[in-house]
Each structure stands twice: as C-alpha cells, then as structure tokens.
Amino acid sequence: MATRPIICPPIPANGWIFFKSNFGLEEDYANTTFFNLKDLNFGVVSYSRLRITLKRTKSIKLSQTDIATEGFVRWIAVKVQYPAPKNPILYAAQTPIIPGVPTPTNGTPQIQKYIYWTYRGNTYNLGDMMVLTGNPLGSTDSEVTGWNLSQDNFLYSDGGIIFQNPHTDFDVKLEVLVAK
C-alpha cells in the first residue's frame, strides 16, 4: 500500500527578525541581537491603527489630520504583507504535486516585495516594513517639524503619505500605526 511521502520542513532561511524586544540576525538557529528595544518607550498622546488593502496598481493616501498636532505626528509604522505561500511547510521545498494537497507556491518572489511611498513629492521604496519617528515641535528650530499627515484641504497642507502598489498581479495589505 502506497503511503504519502514524508516531507521534512526545509531548514529555515537566515534573516533579520524581531524577537521579543530585540531586533537581530537569525543565522543557523542562533540569534544575534543588534538592537535591544526594551528601553524604547515612546510617549504618545493619541494613536490610530489602520488595516488597508492596497489593490494592484492602486494608490492610497495616508492622512491623519485629526490626531496630529498642526498636521504633524510623531510615529508612523507601516508593515506590508504580501501574498504568502499557500502552504508554509512546503515553502522553498522541491516537492512533487501530491493529490489532495494544495499545490504549493512560494508566494511572492522576494524581489517583488516592494511598493512605493511618496512624501512631499519624493518617492521612495518600501519593502516589508517602515518606521518613521519625530517630534512635532522641535526646540532647535523655529519651524514645526515632524511628519505631516494633514489633508490637503485643511489648514496645514502639503501633508500625507501616498502608498502605491505598482504590481499588476497581486494586492498587498498594509498595517499602519500612527501616533502623536
């Protein structure tokens, strides 16, 4: 009687990860801490949590006027989720197609894991995650500083961050945390 082949999960790839309060490198089952973020307590007054589906070839503008000080916020964190493998166990494994088992895919190729973000007319790349911080009122300068997320039709214009999904074949999800 034929039995299904036993498929061993592949050896986990090396890479950069968050682990508890640390950020570091996981390499050959060993973690090396590069940043200990345990003491990073960033005081905020208000916050906003968003989950956004960014359709293929579409753009979205992040504006959070209501929680900002004169349009400016102190903390912007964006995590991008790309289409994942249908079966994580089979990810990167060279396996035959098994009847009854979903056809494994490797999800989004690594080099395709990018979107664009535009702030004040300048466009940059965004891979998996971005964290921007600042202070809304800098004592070292007369101008108001920070990250301007006000809407254009409000008093404090020229704000907002535009996220663009340039891909034609898949949607992405954004998880956003904005705090003042």
Place this chain on the structure above:
Amino acid sequence: MVNITGGDLDIYGGDSGGGSTGSNNPFFGLGTAKVGLDPGLTASFETQYTLVALNEAGLNRVNLTFSDFNDPHYVSFYNTSMNVSWQAETLDKLNLSDFFYPVQSFSGYQMQTFVMSPNTSINLDQGDFDTTLGEIGLLVARAQFYADATENQRMLYWQYGGSDRYIMADFMMLSGQVKNGQVWKGWQTSNDVSSEIGYTGAATGGFIFSNPTEYQVKLMVLTAS
C-alpha cells in the same frame, strides 16, 4: 464670630470680637473683621456633594479620575510586537513576528556606531555592498540621547540622496528590495561625492544624519543588503 452661609457651605469669617487674638488666615482665623469671601452680587450659591466611594474599592474610581487616567501612553516593543500601552494594558499592537528580511547569497550587512557632537553632520559610510551596486534593502537606526535632553531635543535630521531633510527621534526603520548585480528597489548608500579636484563640499548622495541639538547623540545604524 460671623457665619456666612451660602447654600450648603458655611464659611467662617472673623469678626471684630476676636480681632486681637486670631491668626492671619482670612478664611478661618478669628483675628480679622473681614469676611472670608466677598459675596459679591450673587451671594448665594450651591455646592453639591457626590459620594464617590462607599468602600475601599470605590476609591479606585477616585484614583482613576484624578491620577491614573493621566498616565501617558507609550509605543514600545515587547512580545515581538509594537504595542500601544497604557499602564499594564496593551491597547493595540502591530505584530512583528512575521517580519523577515532574508540573508541571501549576495547579502551583506554593516553596523555603524557614531557619537555625534552638537550641531554636526555625518555621512553614513556606504560600506561594501558591491553586489547590489551600493543598494541596501534594510536600514535600522537607533539614537540614544543625553539623559537630560527634553522631549523636543530628542531629534535628529536625516537626508537621503540630496533631497529634503526629514526628522528622526529614537528609532527609524527603512526597507526596500535588492537584486544581485543590479540597482533595484532599495536605498542607495553611495555618497556620490564630487570627483572635481579640490572639491571640499558635502556629499550629495547616500544618507546624511545631522544632530541639531546642543548635546551629543549616540547613533547606531544597521545597513543590510
């Protein structure tokens, strides 16, 4: 002694009879003839008392109203999440357990630590990212400020590619994607200094961090391709 009665509240003022022996307290003393409060044109007023605590547990409500409620909220990292916390509660979180930036066959990384003097700038070293033609796909920066620095002095500026300057406080993370042997969708670290003979100006490319404060700042920057 004269009792000035306004609604349910009694205010005891002094009268002339106790003038020589009382304290200087105009409200409760006995030594002045002045009334405690000038009743003005609207002498009568109402004071309502609310019983806020019937027992010890009820005192928590009082404490919540006047003390705990004003405790600050924090964004912090714990349990592999970015959390918004208030006191012992986690109000919301951004799960980071699925974040993974792979080390590929052509990848490299570099960790740089700077101590920046007041009112100075530094060019981030472009490192050895030849396989990606100077591009990186991950930049993580952590700044540690002088302990006495106020909140508004906990800031740096960063500039990329000669464009606008942006602000950074304690932490920053940027990401993109790199490709072996090509310029792809990452962040270019090449300083792009002019090759003109005698050029002494600043670099126009890559990353430049500036410390506009009057204190030293320790800055750690991780770059990875």
